[in-house]
Amino acid sequence: MRIAHDMHARRVAGPIGRTGSPRPGVLLAALIALVFGFVAVPAQAESAYAAYLDLPSVNGDGAGGGGLNPALPLDPEELRGALDQARAAGVAPQRYATLLHQYWLTVATRNADIDLGAWDPARGVPANSRTFVQVYVNYLRLNNEHPDFYWVGLAGLAGGSFASGFFDMGDVANIVSVPGVHQLGGAVADLLRGTPAELLNLLPADIKTLGTEGERLTAEDLIWYQTRLMIMQKHIFIDQVPMHEAYAAAGLAGVEEMYRAGVLDQNAVTAWREIDHGDAAGLADAALRMTDREQNQIIADQWDVTSSGRGVMGRVMTYVSTVAGKAAVPGVLAPGVFAPTTITAGGMSLRTPLPDFNWADRDTRWNYITHDLLPRYLELSANQPIARPILAEPFTDKLASGRLLRRLPDLLGDLTAQWQLTT
Known part of the structure; x- marks a missing residue:
């Protein structure tokens, strides 16, 4: 000048x-x-x-x-x-x-090595596949660089099961028969036909819908569901990862500025103050607060929209995800083991290996998270010599171990053997 x-x-x-x-x-x-x-x-x-x-x-x-x-x-x-x-x-x-x-x-x-400008769920699965995986790779990177960042470790481990399901759907979305879901739906339909009406009427609606509608699922339904998952994944990243990077670069002052700006609420900034303090109880509470924010503030409404979409198929797909989902956290129970469907009527009892809840429903999802998934993860985090090798395992290995199509024979075998009717 x-x-x-x-x-x-x-x-x-x-x-x-x-x-x-x-x-x-x-x-x-x-x-x-x-x-x-x-x-x-x-x-x-x-x-x-x-x-x-x-x-x-x-x-x-x-x-x-x-x-x-x-x-x-x-x-x-x-x-x-x-x-x-x-x-x-x-x-x-x-x-x-x-x-x-x-x-x-x-x-x-x-x-995270993600192209933000190109990250658009509407572009479809092929255009977003690398980014979908990279989100979980980055969660684990952040946790391995900052072990006190408990939430990202949980997101990396639990997210693996959903990523596996995402790519299972990608494998079958290009063929009309969508065999994985059709086989599961067909097996349930066969079992329902042999169930007395008194018990059948008491079964959760999701089980009956899987048996009656699962074989009608189309590739278009799956593509729609994948897009919904990509939207929720990006929403979580947008909300959670920037505050982790702000703390990593600027400490507590970085997230306090986000709080003063209104980007973060009192619950979130309290979690970061606990992380900054560093004691074990505070780290555990911070993980609970961040998980609560993720599940009950950020994506709860989006799960509602997803489960009610595509007619009854939204319920079919969210329930199949619940049946097949099992987070890669040591000791965590599969949903059907944590809460198996058991009903009794007129001196008869039916026990099935199918979960009596749908992951898309916020209250029962939160019950599973707070009574099994999160406690098991906190136990792991409290024992860092065990946690580090698990959290450092390449995400591609976690992805492969969770694939539904690989596990489908065992899943169908368990379904048939554990559908137990007693009189």
């Missing part, structure tokens, strides 16, 4: 009077140039961030491509520059909340 001003001053100096002094008009022009030269500095500084203030987060639910608002850049360095200027100008954090969130989101995707 000084160089530009000096050059401008030389250009407007104009003719020199006979006495060697500039004419009065020239002096006035130089004075105006001097004043406006200095005024331009804050105007230019403001322009770098003013357009990014008061922006809503229009893609925070993960349904669309890219970041939180299309008006924001995807380059973390550019975002950081605007953010620093807004801070220096004393702008209230609430006004730059989406800018702040987008900055840490771009840091998160860069560190």
Whole structure:
């Protein structure tokens, strides 16, 4: 600016009077140039961030491509520059909340080796397959670099079972017979035909629907379900990973700023204060708080939409995911073992290996998480010599071990052998 001003001053100096002094008009022009030269500095500084203030987060639910608002850049360095200027100008954090969130989101995707601009669930499974896996790889990376980040470790282990199911569906989505789900539905239908009406009427609706509708599932239904899973996965990442990266880079001050901006609520910032304190009870409570945020704040409504979609097929697919799902956490029970369906009527009793709940239903999902999945994970985390090798195992190995099609013969065998009717 000084160089530009000096050059401008030389250009407007104009003719020199006979006495060697500039004419009065020239002096006035130089004075105006001097004043406006200095005024331009804050105007230019403001322009770098003013357009990014008061922006809503229009893609925070993960349904669309890219970041939180299309008006924001995807380059973390550019975002950081605007953010620093807004801070220096004393702008209230609430006004730059989406800018702040987008900055840490771009840091998160860069560190996760994910192309945020190309991350769009609507583009379909082939375009998102690498990103789908990379999300879980990154959860485990974060936990291995920061063992006190309990939630990301749980997300990496528990997410493996859902990722396996996602790719099982990808294997069969291109053929009309979708054999895995059809075989499971057919086996249940056969067992229902031999069940007395008194007991049949008491069975959970999801079991009956699987038996009556499972064989009608189409490839289009599965593709729709995969897209729903991709949306929820991105929503969780958008919410959870930026605050982990903020703490990793800036400590408690980083997440406290997100709290002041309104990006995080009291529950979330309390979890980070407990992590920062570092005692065992606090770390366990932080894991519970973050899991509660994930399951009951972030994706609860999206599970509701998913389970009620595609007619009855939303219930069929979410229930099949429950039947087949078992997180790769040592000691955790499969849903059908944790809560098997058992009914009694008129002196008869039926016990099935099928779970009496659907993962998509928030209350029973939370019961399973808090009474089996999370306690087993916290036991693992409390014993780091055992936890580290498990959490350091390549995610591709976890993915392979959870594939439904590989486990389907055993699953069908258990279903047939453990469907026990007594009178």
